[in-house]
Amino acid sequence: MSEVSRSGSVPRHSGTVRLVHWAVAVSGLALLFSGMGQLPMFRRYNIVELPGMGWSDNFEIHLVIHYIAAVVFGAAILFHLVYHFRRREFAALPRRGDGVESWRIIVAMIRGRPEPPSGKFLAEQRLAYGVIGATSLVLIATGLVKSFKNLGPIILDPWFLTWVTLIHTAAAMVFMGLVVAHLAAFLIRANRPLLPSMFTGRVSRAYAEHRHPLWRWDGSGDEVRATDAERAKQEAA
Numbered sequence: 265m266s267e268v269s270r271s272g273s274v275p276r277h278s279g280t281v282r283l284v285h286w287a288v289a290v291s292g293l294a295l296l297f298s299g300m301g302q303l304p305m306f307r308r309y310n311i312v313e314l315p316g317m318g319w320s321d322n323f324e325i326h327l328v329i330h331y332i333a334a335v336v337f338g339a340a341i342l343f344h345l346v347y348h349f350r351r352r353e354f355a356a357l358p359r360r361g362d363g364v365e366s367w368r369i370i371v372a373m374i375r376g377r378p379e380p381p382s383g384k385f386l387a388e389q390r391l392a393y394g395v396i397g398a399t400s401l402v403l404i405a406t407g408l409v410k411s412f413k414n415l416g417p418i419i420l421d422p423w424f425l426t427w428v429t430l431i432h433t434a435a436a437m438v439f440m441g442l443v444v445a446h447l448a449a450f451l452i453r454a455n456r457p458l459l460p461s462m463f464t465g466r467v468s469r470a471y472a473e474h475r476h477p478l479w480r481w482d483g484s485g486d487e488v489r490a491t492d493a494e495r496a497k498q499e500a501a
Contacts (some may be wrong), residue, residue, distance in 0.1 A: 272468060272469050273467060274467060275465060276384075276466060279465065285462060286486060287336055287339075288341060288344070290441065291336040292400075294332075294333035295333045295334060295403075297465060298330040299436055301320055301321070301322075302327065304323065312318070337400075344361060345475065355385055357393070365387035366388040366391060369382075370388075383478040386475075399439050402435040403432065404430075406432035406435065407432060
């Protein structure tokens with residue numbers, strides 16, 4: 265039985281993609297946790313009083329966790345960029361008109377009408393990918409600058425370091441908000457079939473045909489573009 269028809273599902277994410285996704289997710293959460301621990305916040309808000317959390321106000325422990333998580337986070341993102349560039353896989357990148365199309369999808373869901381035809385990724389997923397990716401790169405760049413000051417006899421201008429620290433902290437807050445938004449997206453019923461795919465790598469064939477009609481999941485290509493006539497037909501339905 266083919267990969268497409270097995271169990272009425274189709275492959276969406278390879279094992280490599282899922283591994284990189286979870287490496288970024290787990291290390292990203294570890295970075296947020298250890299970053300807040302260095303502020304410090306956990307004693308101020310009595311986190312240290314929770315069972316097993318007495319260590320959570322130790323700056324050195326959080327610094328080690330932060331550096332280890334940063335290595336995993338940076339390596340996973342670098343691998344992700346090189347891997348997909350070499351394979352010429354750019355379906356997740358934002359495109360012109362994604363903002364308008366995202367609005368149309370939202371309006372369609374609210375009104376209970378058919379959504380505009382989509383490829384492997386919805387317009388809002390491409391926008392989210394772009395924002396999360398840009399924020400991650402800012403975190404990596406500013407984090408490297410902050411690390412250089414701690415790891416060697418490098419003297420940087422205090423004002424420059426202040427701005428780098430402010431940008432790093434602001435990017436971390438944005439990243440946290442994006443993580444919450446990413447998880448909250450699965451509260452929407454239409455998005456829930458995608459959640460198991462990050463564990464199994466597959467989505468149901470019915471879901472793929474219904475919500476991603478421009479995605480050629482049968483192996484003939486990544487996706488096709490909708491013609492103006494096809495979009496008009498979908499929007500008028």
